[in-house]
């Protein structure tokens with residue numbers, strides 16, 4: 747994943763994996779996106795109001811932004827999900 751290691755901005759955010767990052771870099775942006783998807787899309791079951799699952803969303807994203815991006819995002823989502831189960 748793109749990280750904040752080489753950027754010189756203040757590291758004001760903490761990622762799910764405990765690294766400190768700024769709020770401008772891709773690492774933070776991706777984690778926000780992952781949280782947004784987990785809040786807005788059910789993990790497994792579709793419904794009338796939520797016709798897409800998180801998995802469907804990742805599939806669509808893969809077509810749009812490529813497999814690497816989708817895989818990284820899925821890893822972040824899995825970390826957030828695991829943390830929420832503790």
Ligand SMILES: [Zn+2]
Nearest residue numbers: 750753768771
């Ligand atoms: Zn940064």
